[in-house]
Amino acid sequence: MFFGITATAIATVATAHIIKPILDDIFINRDVEKLHIIPIFLVFIYLVKSVGRYFQTYFTAKIGESIVMRLRNEMLQKILELDMEYINSVRNGELISRINNDILRVRYIVSDMFPELSREIVTILGLVAYVIYQSPILSFWTLVILPATFYPLSILAKKMKATSKRSQEKSADIVSKLTELFNNIEIIKSNSTEKVELEKFQEENRNFFHISLRGVKIFGLVSPMMEVYSSLSIALVIIFGGEAVINGEMSVGSFFSFLTAVGLLFDPIKKVSAIFNKMQDGISATERIIELLNIENRIQNGTEKISDIQKIEFQQVSFLSILNNISFSISKGEKIAFVGDSGGGKTTTINLLMRFYDRDSGYILLDGQKIENIQIESLRRNIAIVSQRVYIFNDTILNNVAYGSDEVDSNRAVKALKMVEAWEFVSKMEKGIYTQLQEFGANLSGGERQRIALARAIYQDSPVLILDEATSALDNRVEKKIFENLQNYFKNRIVIIIAHRLSTIEDSDRIYLFSNGKIVGVGTHQELLEHSPEYRRLHNR
Missing domain, CATH: 3.40.50.300 (P-loop containing nucleotide triphosphate hydrolases)
Known part of the structure; x- marks a missing residue:
């Protein structure tokens, strides 16, 4: 997994770096020899990136699925060992939702989000180091915008977490309602209350829809916000980088290599921001799982074994x-x-x-x-x-x-x-x-x-x-x-x-x-x- 993440990050940085020789050596200096060599390196870079992504996808999925399997087993064991007093006080749909829906949300974090977050963070670090290496002054104007994004993103994350919790609770309500309907289908049909029960379910489903839509609205703000910040950063790079090229302080190839790196940098930053907000859903589900696993039984087990009762x-x-x-x-x-x-x-x-x-x-x-x-x-x-x-x-x-x-x-x-x-x-x-x-x-x-x-x-x-x-x-x-x-x-x-x-x-x-x-x-x-x-x-x- 570490190999895949590292290979992907290095290949991304190399993609930005190769722009400089393409422009300076091939198009400006008309170096025929490099015309035949650089494309091979470009193919090699993307080959390394593809192999890295494959290994990352496979091993993270394997680790994620094994964690989810173990967690699901532990949750079922816990539920089976809980006191009847607690089990009777909780709807069956709530327990099913926790052992199925909540764990699927955790799986999404472990198998998909966490590996992607790790890869994008390593990529960001690599690209930041590269742009600083290329031009410390230009990199300052590029990165000075980033701190301004943290506050609004943190507000969105809090709202997303609260909405995710309500969404999971409402999802449990739907599962509970369906369980109740299927278990009592005979009495529903015998009393001809199909329409009544359908209306009740539609109301629950409608509430879930509105809560889910609220989550979509919050999450939908992340990408546009990051687009605005990235456009401001690129605008500053063009202004100050363009002056450097005009004054002969930087070659065209170096400038476009730097600009490419900046463009590549904001893509993983946007993804990290999106992942951070999506993870609130998984964090909320994790809290619900931990809450269940930490329940203490009022009935304590004894130590003596018996083989007969007289x-x-x-x-x-x-x-x-x-x-x-x-x-x-x-x-x-x-x-x-x-x-x-x-x-x-x-x-x-x-x-x-x-x-x-x-x-x-x-x-x-x-x-x-x-x-x-x-x-x-x-x-x-x-x-x-x-x-x-x-x-x-x-x-x-x-x-x-x-x-x-x-x-x-x-x-x-x-x-x-x-x-x-x-x-x-x-x-x-x-x-x-x-x-x-x-x-x-x-x-x-x-x-x-x-x-x-x-x-x-x-x-x-x-x-x-x-x-x-x-x-x-x-x-x-x-x-x-x-x-x-x-x-x-x-x-x-x-x-x-x-x-x-x-x-x-x-x-x-x-x-x-x-x-x-x-x-x-x-x-x-x-x-x-x-x-x-x-x-x-x-x-x-």
């Missing part, structure tokens, strides 16, 4: 205004259930157990050990969960079932699919477990997606199994059959079931009744029917 205890656990002094325990071989109206705190309790969030007070113990002391990865590998929201990846059924496990075993996957009554529809597919599922499982029904998610949890073979409304999309017959199949699987495991359909949890060892963040009843199905009016209301509705 007992889970919640001791007077509270969290925000959602949970208030929750206490319960469950040991291996037991199956408990959480029931109650929506918003009662059932899923939040599970989120605390998964350490998606940390409780505000109380203790959560696993085999007598505080949950904060356990490595988060180790904790979650010992818990298989089927959440209310079903997650299906754009991959084969086999890979979806085996997702999160260390090995992909087709026989084990088929066994899991059979246990959750999914093998019946999977076996009828042309490619069976190797069938490619569409994004979000769009080529499956709601019940089929739930059974794939259930099979994934069974495949993991973890000591703790959590089913959060895991069969809500299934009919009673299929649901009953699945729970019959899983009876042997439930043995020697900790099983926690969250359900609104009480028929699925009647045989639980204990049922915890949640209401407004508190446990207001505990017992078997029969005990709660006898003693809890709230449970009877849930049962009879």
Whole structure:
């Protein structure tokens, strides 16, 4: 890269220098010998310049792309490690914009702008040294104009940076809006709100257009401003240089060589000014990236690894205004259930157990050990969960079932699919477990997606199994059959079931009744029917 930049700069200076012998020796002195030699040197100069540019382009692109690849990996790693609290507070489009659009802006700096800036600065230094060598007096009148350009350019740079930041934020808004639209396309079509959503997007797009146009206006001022300054400088050179030629103090060739160098000098100066303003966009993107990378997680990782969970205890656990002094325990071989109206705190309790969030007070113990002391990865590998929201990846059924496990075993996957009554529809597919599922499982029904998610949890073979409304999309017959199949699987495991359909949890060892963040009843199905009016209301509705 350094060779390419240096070769390009030297060749540029040589281009100005060769003007002197062309005019003085060939055209004025009519030197025939040099007529045949100088053009060869001219071709050689441009050959060196071309080779230098090639090497610079290749190596800077290679370095830039490797930096961007590493940065994108680090950003994704950071996002994946961030607390759920932060991820839920930020729009998906904002995160996508930072990991894609912002990094592309940084790539533009590293791969394109920085090498070009380096080359132009070296070229400027070479040409400045050359014009001073040619004529210190003329070079003074040439360079005296330059300091006057710094102040207006610095003002434009500040405005460009502010505009770039707003542009990046608005770009994130557009990505967020598109993500929202594509994720909710079914509800949009079912409510015939395509025009409404299009109008909302057009407004966002219009705002982005105006901000981008403002950036174009600011950037567009750089070149005309530098043209005016360069014309003033060249005018001074013609006045004072012309006097020197008339007075016999400078040859015509030397003057035009000097004038060529001045012309070549202002071209890289204009480019540096333009690059400096363009870089404000990349600097703003870099600041957004650094801001993300510097976010500190509130949830700190533990150090202890576990390979099994024999007992889970919640001791007077509270969290925000959602949970208030929750206490319960469950040991291996037991199956408990959480029931109650929506918003009662059932899923939040599970989120605390998964350490998606940390409780505000109380203790959560696993085999007598505080949950904060356990490595988060180790904790979650010992818990298989089927959440209310079903997650299906754009991959084969086999890979979806085996997702999160260390090995992909087709026989084990088929066994899991059979246990959750999914093998019946999977076996009828042309490619069976190797069938490619569409994004979000769009080529499956709601019940089929739930059974794939259930099979994934069974495949993991973890000591703790959590089913959060895991069969809500299934009919009673299929649901009953699945729970019959899983009876042997439930043995020697900790099983926690969250359900609104009480028929699925009647045989639980204990049922915890949640209401407004508190446990207001505990017992078997029969005990709660006898003693809890709230449970009877849930049962009879």
